[in-house]
Amino acid sequence: MVRPIATTRSASGVPTGRLAVWWVLASEIVIFGGLLGSYLLHRLGHPEWATYAAHTNTWAGAFNTFVLLTSSLSAVLAHQAAEQGNGKKAANLLLATCGGALVFLIVKSFEWTHEIQLGYTITSNGFWAFYYLAAGLHGLHVIAGAIIMLIVAADARKGKDLQRVELIGIYWHFVDLVWIFLFPLLYIAK
Amino acid sequence: MSTPSSHSHEHGHEAHGEAHHTNYVKVWGILLVLLAISLIGPELGIRVVTLLTAFGIALVKAYIVAKYFMHLNIERRFVVQLLTVCLGLMVLFFLATAPDVMKHWGMNWRNDSAKNANIPEAPHHEAGGHEAAPAHGAGE
Numbered sequence: 102m103v104r105p106i107a108t109t110r111s112a113s114g115v116p117t118g119r120l121a122v123w124w125v126l127a128s129e130i131v132i133f134g135g136l137l138g139s140y141l142l143h144r145l146g147h148p149e150w151a152t153y154a155a156h157t158n159t160w161a162g163a164f165n166t167f168v169l170l171t172s173s174l175s176a177v178l179a180h181q182a183a184e185q186g187n188g189k190k191a192a193n194l195l196l197a198t199c200g201g202a203l204v205f206l207i208v209k210s211f212e213w214t215h216e217i218q219l220g221y222t223i224t225s226n227g228f229w230a231f232y233y234l235a236a237g238l239h240g241l242h243v244i245a246g247a248i249i250m251l252i253v254a255a256d257a258r259k260g261k262d263l264q265r266v267e268l269i270g271i272y273w274h275f276v277d278l279v280w281i282f283l284f285p286l287l288y289i290a291k
Numbered sequence: 292m293s294t295p296s297s298h299s300h301e302h303g304h305e306a307h308g309e310a311h312h313t314n315y316v317k318v319w320g321i322l323l324v325l326l327a328i329s330l331i332g333p334e335l336g337i338r339v340v341t342l343l344t345a346f347g348i349a350l351v352k353a354y355i356v357a358k359y360f361m362h363l364n365i366e367r368r369f370v371v372q373l374l375t376v377c378l379g380l381m382v383l384f385f386l387a388t389a390p391d392v393m394k395h396w397g398m399n400w401r402n403d404s405a406k407n408a409n410i411p412e413a414p415h416h417e418a419g420g421h422e423a424a425p426a427h428g429a430g431e
Contacts, residue, residue, distance in 0.1 A: 113367070113369070114367050115366070115367050115370060120370075123366075123370050123373060123374070124373075126374065127373050127374055127376075127377045128377075130374060130377040130378055130381065131377055131380065131381065134377070134378065134380075134381030134384075135381065135384065138381055138384055138385045141385065142385065142388060142389055142392040142393055143392065145389075145393050146392055146393040146394075146395075159330070163326065163330055166326055167323065167326060170319060170322045170323065170326065171319065173319075173356060173360050174315055174316065174318075174319040174360075176360070177315050177359075177360045178315060181315070270360075271361055274356055274357075274360045274361045275361070277356055277360075278353050278356055278357065281349050281352045281353050281356065282349055282353065284329075284349070285329065285345035285346055285349050289329065289330075289333050289341070289345040290333075290341070290345060290346075291333075
């Protein structure tokens with residue numbers, strides 16, 4: 102099969118696929134950075150938001166942090182397996198990472214259900230608007246990452262395009278990074 | 292003889308091969324210890340300790356993930372510079388807008404709505420006709 106030139110070219114010294122992922126992440130930094138920067142500005146300007154933040158479940162947030170850190174471990178171990186040419190092991194580790202994504206989303210859905218039942222919705226006030234927007238945008242990234250990982254894992258199992266294991270891994274670590282900042286901002290600072 | 296393209300691929304593989312000498316389980320263990328500290332610190336109820344353990348440790352965790360899991364320590368320098376410029380832009384955005392958003396008055400302006408939202412007992416009709424509860428005015 103003839104591969105597109107961009108797939109094999111590496112004009113910058115970084116393989117094109119990896120360079121593309123870094124560009125995606127550079128734009129993601131601006132997206133999440135802008136959102137979290139705005140939240141921080143408003144949070145510092147509105148001390149009463151601490152009383153709203155008191156209603157978020159710190160233990161659920163901490164558990165999800167544990168889940169994402171662990172899924173990052175399986176993602177980097179998948180990359181290690183791919184580097185060693187072990188596609189099957191890489192695929193299994195990517196599936197484990199997807200499992201982490203699923204657990205994260207289940208915990209989040211229980212959390213949101215409880216909060217909405219208590220009357221804290223996206224229209225309640227500025228804090229809850231930021232809370233649902235930031236966590237929701239992050240959740241969409243988790244879903245997107247899990248879908249891509251399933252596709253990459255299916256190919257990796259056949260020993261095909263193993264370099265993609267690293268690429269989805271880099272993206273997944275970024276998703277983890279964003280949560281590392283969301284956790285203290287939305288759950289700990291009360 | 293390798294082409295420039297394949298050479299750079301080889302370079303990438305060699306560098307990333309070196310990365311795999313890292314003990315990832317150990318790095319993960321350190322991250323979990325930091326997570327525990329970020330949970331325990333705020334329980335003490337001391338503001339400085341909360342800031343250091345929650346946000347200071349978040350920065351340390353982010354650094355560890357970026358360095359060891361994303362392998363930024365062995366990535367080409369221009370990639371790190373690209374990401375740093377984006378982060379710098381966000382800091383600039385924060386610093387440039389902070390005076391307007393976080394303060395409620397300046398030399399030639401006042402933001403009564405935000406001010407009143409911070410003082411729930413203040414009469415809301417003074418906030419430019421906003422009758423909403425403080426909670427609704429909080430984000431204004």
